[in-house]
Amino acid sequence: MPQHHFKTEVSRLLDLIVHSLYSHKEVFLRELVSNASDAIDKLRYLSVSDEAYKSVAFEPSIRVIIDKGDKTIVVEDNGIGMDEKELEDNLGTIARSGTRRFLDKLPDDAKKDSNLIGQFGVGFYSAFMVADKVEVTSRKAGGEAAFTWTSDGKGEYSIEASTRVGQGTEVRVHLNAEGQEYLGRWSVESVLKKYSNHIAYPIVLVSEEPKYGEKGEKDGVERKEETVNSASALWRRPKSDIKDEDYLDFYKSFTGAGLSDFGSASEEEAPLHWIHTKAEGTIEYITLFYIPSKAPFDLYRADYRPGVKLYVKRVFITDDEKELLPVYLRFVRGVIDSEDLPLNVSREILQQNRVMASIRQASVKKILGDLAELAKTNVDKYAKFIGEFNRPLKEGLYSDYANREALLGLVRWKSTADISAPGGWTSLAEYKSRMKEGQKAIYYIAGGDEDRLRKSPLLEMYRKRGIEVLVCAEEIDEIVLSGLGPFEGVELKSVNRAGSESELGEDGAKNESKPEAGSPAAAAIEKAKKALGEAVKDVRISKRLDESPACVVVDSDDPSLQLRELMKQLGGNEMPEVKPILELNGEHSLVKRLAAADEAEAEDLAKVLLGQALLVEGAKLADPADFAIRLTRLLK
Ligand code: ADP
Numbered sequence: 001m002p003q004h005h006f007k008t009e010v011s012r013l014l015d016l017i018v019h020s021l022y023s024h025k026e027v028f029l030r031e032l033v034s035n036a037s038d039a040i041d042k043l044r045y046l047s048v049s050d051e052a053y054k055s056v057a058f059e060p061s062i063r064v065i066i067d068k069g070d071k072t073i074v075v076e077d078n079g080i081g082m083d084e085k086e087l088e089d090n091l092g093t094i095a096r097s098g099t100r101r102f103l104d105k106l107p108d109d110a111k112k113d114s115n116l117i118g119q120f121g122v123g124f125y126s127a128f129m130v131a132d133k134v135e136v137t138s139r140k141a142g143g144e145a146a147f148t149w150t151s152d153g154k155g156e157y158s159i160e161a162s163t164r165v166g167q168g169t170e171v172r173v174h175l176n177a178e179g180q181e182y183l184g185r186w187s188v189e190s191v192l193k194k195y196s197n198h199i200a201y202p203i204v205l206v207s208e209e210p211k212y213g214e215k216g217e218k219d220g221v222e223r224k225e226e227t228v229n230s231a232s233a234l235w236r237r238p239k240s241d242i243k244d245e246d247y248l249d250f251y252k253s254f255t256g257a258g259l260s261d262f263g264s265a266s267e268e269e270a271p272l273h274w275i276h277t278k279a280e281g282t283i284e285y286i287t288l289f290y291i292p293s294k295a296p297f298d299l300y301r302a303d304y305r306p307g308v309k310l311y312v313k314r315v316f317i318t319d320d321e322k323e324l325l326p327v328y329l330r331f332v333r334g335v336i337d338s339e340d341l342p343l344n345v346s347r348e349i350l351q352q353n354r355v356m357a358s359i360r361q362a363s364v365k366k367i368l369g370d371l372a373e374l375a376k377t378n379v380d381k382y383a384k385f386i387g388e389f390n391r392p393l394k395e396g397l398y399s400d401y402a403n404r405e406a407l408l409g410l411v412r413w414k415s416t417a418d419i420s421a422p423g424g425w426t427s428l429a430e431y432k433s434r435m436k437e438g439q440k441a442i443y444y445i446a447g448g449d450e451d452r453l454r455k456s457p458l459l460e461m462y463r464k465r466g467i468e469v470l471v472c473a474e475e476i477d478e479i480v481l482s483g484l485g486p487f488e489g490v491e492l493k494s495v496n497r498a499g500s501e502s503e504l505g506e507d508g509a510k511n512e513s514k515p516e517a518g519s520p521a522a523a524a525i526e527k528a529k530k531a532l533g534e535a536v537k538d539v540r541i542s543k544r545l546d547e548s549p550a551c552v553v554v555d556s557d558d559p560s561l562q563l564r565e566l567m568k569q570l571g572g573n574e575m576p577e578v579k580p581i582l583e584l585n586g587e588h589s590l591v592k593r594l595a596a597a598d599e600a601e602a603e604d605l606a607k608v609l610l611g612q613a614l615l616v617e618g619a620k621l622a623d624p625a626d627f628a629i630r631l632t633r634l635l636k
Pocket of ligand 1: 031035036039077079080081082090091123124125168169
């Protein structure tokens, strides 16, 4: 039998495969099945487009046959097949440009063992990871002759005349020691399901399995022949053919939701919304995204599992790639199926790939656009969405600058205004449209739970003057809002800060921040400053208080007390100590009492006023016992 030598590049590749790919050896099945599917695609195309093939009748199928006796696994298709020359050209050289480029990227043997190699699939040759010998018998559709290509993957191959009944190709893999697990039906079935479930053609798995008698005793063997893939890729069907039920069923099978219970998906399990897109043009791909109705429990954990699966031409590539969508959209589940990516795409390549980058960019635009539409057309659904996913979207405000405007339209806050929308959620744009004539800023209160924020004395004067304040109770709010900059030309101001109250006192006002020398207000300030010393940055008369005697704010450039607490909890760098500014309500009887008090009573009063103002803001007192003693003394 004449022996041929592989082109040098193939020899090198084979060497790399055998020595570096063991941890990924199961992909050989994915590659062979994908080749079989391509071969059927080609024949199907020719049978409708080429007169010469019109007479070829065939029922497309891929058979995977396990032969335990022979220690072989066969992947067989009835597709286009190869003639003698094609066997030589396709399997004796590297036809595939992706593989060639891969080799070009490896300048020396030093990279042999690198992880990079392990992440490549390398088509047909990957069979040598699990084989001592591979035989490919093929008959070209329309031809009479069949040939068998044989190689042990060590540098040589032979081609000889052979026989084969139908058109198509049979790849017989003689399993080596590492490949023995692929004699097990369960093992093969799970690999086929994992990678090839959505291949368009049925994959029939054939094996001989032990038969058991009535008493459980072995009773010979039986041939088991079963289609193991779903052979449908819902996302590839035209939208007009897909019913809502189909989308729901697919979601269930996809997420595993509802597997444990009977009957239809409960409301919680059904997705809130889905977005099915087919892009045609320079880059072709299909995406089907689902927005779940509940946030997964691990959404805020560093090790969350991304929910988007990448396919290339229906072949599963990965579901462990956190970069398919930006991190803030990690709650989205679904499928990206590309026509233009190579099957052997690695993680490193994905991250730099131009095709992937544009799919990602367009997908983000599409998802955000659809959510904006949902906000307009279905306010109830949108409120549910916000209830679950407001916070991750807000992360996008500081991580995805390009889509900031779109995101600003989507995120929501609570408010002191009477909001009729479901959930009481409002947007910055809606706030702006409600602003009072001449109002200079968008006001917000942040840091702490909603209930406490709503009761804060800092809101008293805003309420009295009918100025709306956004109630921002999510931990992330303070960071997001302070970094936001003006919204459509309007400054955002935190009511916890000095300077944010400037417009509250405008109409004459009972509270004057700079009281006249000798007035009771001036006396109260002086006594409080003396009593409190280094504990405060300043003492002032407040414009924002109506009923409460005192409140604390932070200076315009200082981090808020709550933000400091948050950073501490997150274990970040300790922020410098922030001293609060104590603001007093000049009209309050306790403040008037302070103005008239002797030194001892003034100290008690000032310290109790500061202490209770801090408590209301959720801060911890440095010396609670001291506070209690002074309060008791005053009450006596
Ligand atoms: P790729 O499939 O990425 O091109 P492979 O190394 O897997 O690279 O295969 C090389 C070539 O061999 C294919 O491009 C195809 O032309 C041919 N080939 C492989 N398997 C089959 C098959 N089952 N039927 C017909 N042709 C095949």
